[in-house]
Amino acid sequence: MSFIPGNDSPILQILSLGMYVFFIIFIFYGQRIQMYVMVREVENSLHKLRIIKEEGRKTAIEAIKEIGKPTADPSARVDRYLEYFTIGPQSMDPAGIVHKLDHILDTRDERLKEDVRIMAPEAANNDVQINNLENTLEAAMALNYIYKVVRHYYIQGKKTLSLYVIMQLQMILPLVMKEAEAYASALKAFAYGQPIGDGVGPLIASKLMHGYEVRKVPKDCVVASVPFEGRNALVLKAEGPGGNVGKPGDAIEHVIEEQQGNIACLIMIDAGLKLEGELVGEVSEGIGAAIGGPGVDQFKIEAKLTKYKIRNYAVIVKEDVGDAVSPMRKEINDAVDKVIERVRDVVKERTKEGDTILIVGVGNSIGVGQ
Amino acid sequence: MRLNKMAQQTQQSGQSNKIGNYLLLIVFVVLALSVVALFVAVETYFIGDIIAAGIFAGIGGIALAICLFLLYQYRRQATEVKIDIPKVMTTIECQNKGCANKTIREFQRGDYIFKDLDVACPKCGGKQMITAIYKEVKVKEKTYSV
Numbered sequence: 248m249s250f251i252p253g254n255d256s257p258i259l260q261i262l263s264l265g266m267y268v269f270f271i272i273f274i275f276y277g278q279r280i281q282m283y284v285m286v287r288e289v290e291n292s293l294h295k296l297r298i299i300k301e302e303g304r305k306t307a308i309e310a311i312k313e314i315g316k317p318t319a320d321p322s323a324r325v326d327r328y329l330e331y332f333t334i335g336p337q338s339m340d341p342a343g344i345v346h347k348l349d350h351i352l353d354t355r356d357e358r359l360k361e362d363v364r365i366m367a368p369e370a371a372n373n374d375v376q377i378n379n380l381e382n383t384l385e386a387a388m389a390l391n392y393i394y395k396v397v398r399h400y401y402i403q404g405k406k407t408l409s410l411y412v413i414m415q416l417q418m419i420l421p422l423v424m425k426e427a428e429a430y431a432s433a434l435k436a437f438a439y440g441q442p443i444g445d446g447v448g449p450l451i452a453s454k455l456m457h458g459y460e461v462r463k464v465p466k467d468c469v470v471a472s473v474p475f476e477g478r479n480a481l482v483l484k485a486e487g488p489g490g491n492v493g494k495p496g497d498a499i500e501h502v503i504e505e506q507q508g509n510i511a512c513l514i515m516i517d518a519g520l521k522l523e524g525e526l527v528g529e530v531s532e533g534i535g536a537a538i539g540g541p542g543v544d545q546f547k548i549e550a551k552l553t554k555y556k557i558r559n560y561a562v563i564v565k566e567d568v569g570d571a572v573s574p575m576r577k578e579i580n581d582a583v584d585k586v587i588e589r590v591r592d593v594v595k596e597r598t599k600e601g602d603t604i605l606i607v608g609v610g611n612s613i614g615v616g617q
Numbered sequence: 618m619r620l621n622k623m624a625q626q627t628q629q630s631g632q633s634n635k636i637g638n639y640l641l642l643i644v645f646v647v648l649a650l651s652v653v654a655l656f657v658a659v660e661t662y663f664i665g666d667i668i669a670a671g672i673f674a675g676i677g678g679i680a681l682a683i684c685l686f687l688l689y690q691y692r693r694q695a696t697e698v699k700i701d702i703p704k705v706m707t708t709i710e711c712q713n714k715g716c717a718n719k720t721i722r723e724f725q726r727g728d729y730i731f732k733d734l735d736v737a738c739p740k741c742g743g744k745q746m747i748t749a750i751y752k753e754v755k756v757k758e759k760t761y762s763v
Contacts, residue, residue, distance in 0.1 A: 259657055265650050283640045432702060439726050441705050442750050450730060457731055488729035524761065573752075574705045580751040614750055616731035 282410045285417040289401050292420050293394070299431045300394040303387040304329065310383050310438040314376050315367020324366050328384055329391045331359070349543045359384070375440070378489030382437040382613060386430045386572070393427050429569035436574045437490055442614030444570040447579050448516045449615045451586050452484035452608025461617050467491050468498035469617055476591060477600035478511070487612030495609055496544030500551050502605060508555030511602035513548075514590055517609040518571055518579075519563030528578030529565040530585045532593070537561035538609045560597065562589050575614075644684050651680035703752040709734060713743030724750060 273280070304325065311321045333355050336347035363381045370376035397416065404413035436443050442450065456471035463486065464470050470483045481502055485493030503510055517537040521527065536548045536559060552559050564582045590606065598604055654677030662670035705724040711717055718740045734745040 262650065262653050262657055265646075265653070269646070269650070280640070280643060287640060435702060436705075439705075439724070440729060441724060442730060453731055488732070524763070574703070575751045577751045577753050580749050614729045616729050 278410055279408075282408070282413055285410075285413045286401075286405060289397070289404075289413060289416055289420065292424055293397055293401055295424065296390075296394040296397055296427055299427055300387075300390045303390040303431060303434055306434045306438060307380075307383050307387040310380060311367050314370050314380060316369035317366060318368075321366045324362070325384070325387075328359070328362055328366075329388050331355075331388065345543055345546045348541060352541065352543065375489035378491045379437055379440050379613065382490035382611070383434060386433045386437055389430050390427060390434075393423060393430075397423060426568055429572050432569075432574070433572040436572075437613065440488060440490070440614050442575045443572055443611055444566045444575050444579050445518050445572065445610040446575060446613060446615050447518050447564045447566075447582065447586075448608035448610035449484040449487060449612040450575075450580075450608070451516050451583050451590075452482050452606065453487070453615050453617050454583060454587065455480065455606060456482040456484070456617055464498045464501050465494070466497050467493035468495060470498070470502055471617075475604070475606075476594050478594060478598055479601075479603045480594075480606050481506075481510075481603065482606045482608070484608040484615075484617065485610070485612040487615040487617055490611055490613035492540075492609075492611050494544060495538060495607055496547035499548050499605065499607060503551050503555060503557070506603060508557070509603055510555070510557050510605050511598040512558045512560060512593075513552060513605045513607065514560045514562065514593060515607045515609055516562050516586060516590070517564075518566050520571075521565035521567055525565050526578070527566050527570055527576055528582040530582055530589055531563050531565060532589055533561050533563070534559060535561055537563055558597070560593050562586055562593070644687055647680055648684040651677045651684060653677075654680065703754060705750060705752045707747055708749040708751075709745050710748045711738035711741060711743045711745055713738065713741050716741040716743055720745075 308322055308325050311317065311325065315321070333351060336344050336351060338344055359381055360377060363377050363384065364371040367377070367380055370380065397420075400412060400416045403409075404416060433443065435441075455475070456469075456473055459471040459473050459482075461469045461471045464483070467486050468483055469486045470481055473480045473482050483495070483498055483502060485491045485495070499513070515537040517539070519531065519537070521529065536545045536552075538545050538548065548559075551557075564579055564586060566576070566579055570576055570579065594604060654673050658670045658673035658677055661673060706721050707724050707728050709720045709722070711719075716738060718738050720739075728747055728750060730747055730750055732747045734747065736745060737743065738745050
């Protein structure tokens with residue numbers, strides 16, 4: 248039998264037969280082949296995630312051993328810590344859910360801090376080091392969680408041989424890997440106490456309040472009264488230099504109540520996620536409560552501002568998720584003076600001399616004193 | 618620290634190095650076919666059909682290149698995990714306004730912004746303070762003309 252009419256070369260016949268077979272295989276098994284290619288890609292990423300996660304765990308254990316000088320090996324306790332979970336409040340009847348969530352988050356925070364104190368007895372009375380260790384462990388916890396979720400969908404996709412499960416996972420993997428790599432570089436920043444991109448808000452507040460008397464306000468925040476363009480600026484930030492975001496919601500509520508609502512405006516400075524194509528360190532201005540997190544602080548701030556009819560302005564420094572949790576980039580550091588100028592413009596244009604204004608630097612104060 | 622080591626070393630995992638058997642089989646089948654196509658190209662060239670020889674050589678060459686690229690990619694992806702840990706720099710400034718001496722050195726544990734240092738300014742002997750801590754990203758971001 249000849250597959251190519253008029254040509255009797257045996258090699259050519261084998262080749263054309265091979266082509267036919269290959270073509271038929273692709274008709275019936277094309278999708279499956281495509282799936283194997285995707286599974287392979289996911290497998291490679293999962294392998295990378297596992298190494299990053301393991302290194303995260305080891306970095307956290309080493310930091311605890313180095314700073315906390317525990318008498319026993321903290322590995323088992325670290326492993327328990329990495330598996331902690333938080334159950335969100337029931338939302339069938341949403342009234343009061345913010346306060347329930349607030350309570351759950353407070354409990355979680357206290358529990359994790361207590362655990363770090365037990366793991367690192369030498370640093371138990373040093374809040375800066377306890378906060379830094381807690382942040383290191385939280386980064387390791389995030390890496391552990393990312394790895395487990397990706398592994399879950401990978402195994403589920405392989406078990407069910409579902410192209411669509413694998414396809415969804417493969418499509419979001421570049422973003423997941425980017426986040427995991429960001430947390431991996433955050434580990435070192437947290438362990439060493441280096442300022443991170445998210446700390447640009449507290450850094451600007453520090454620059455404004457430096458040299459003035461600072462007092463503590465609940466919870467874990469500091470405030471200073473600073474003369475600013477003929478106004479009295481109350482500058483607020485999370486207490487540094489330990490890794491701490493404080494509870495700006497509670498702190499702003501406290502300061503506004505102290506002033507009996509006599510605040511001309513609130514200006515919030517924070518790191519904002521940039522869109523692709525935008526430059527790192529770009530400064531942008533708008534209105535509203537510039538604060539991330541689960542929404543509890545934003546809720547409290549908005550409620551208090553509405554009660555006293557206080558206007559709210561926001562200035563953000565653009566950066567991507569990787570920059571936000573890794574050591575601060577030079578471009579972000581260079582944006583500090585630009586933001587101060589922008590705040591100065593807002594204050595001069597929107598308030599009168601003699602007014603009291605509230606300026607809040609939102610973010611993690613790690614590596615930023617006051 | 619471990620992360621520094623991690624940035625330098627190339628790590629391997631026996632289990633993950635295993636390339637999917639089916640996929641590997643397909644790559645090798647295509648590789649074999651491409652080699653056959655190249656042989657046919659040579660044979661056809663000596664018969665005198667230069668156009669057919671060119672077509673076979675083209676198909677064989679492209680298939681061979683794709684297969685080798687795929688094998689190289691699998692090997693590379695499965696074995697390498699690199700995380701770049703950039704250098705973090707600390708800027709120290711003299712607090713004496715007449716001097717304003719500025720020094721930049723590598724970050725040391727315990728540094729934080731607005732930390733007063735015990736070391737006096739080498740120029741005027743004044744107090745020094747850390748004014749900035751940042752990393753410099755040397756890799757230029759890819760820009761798009763849109």
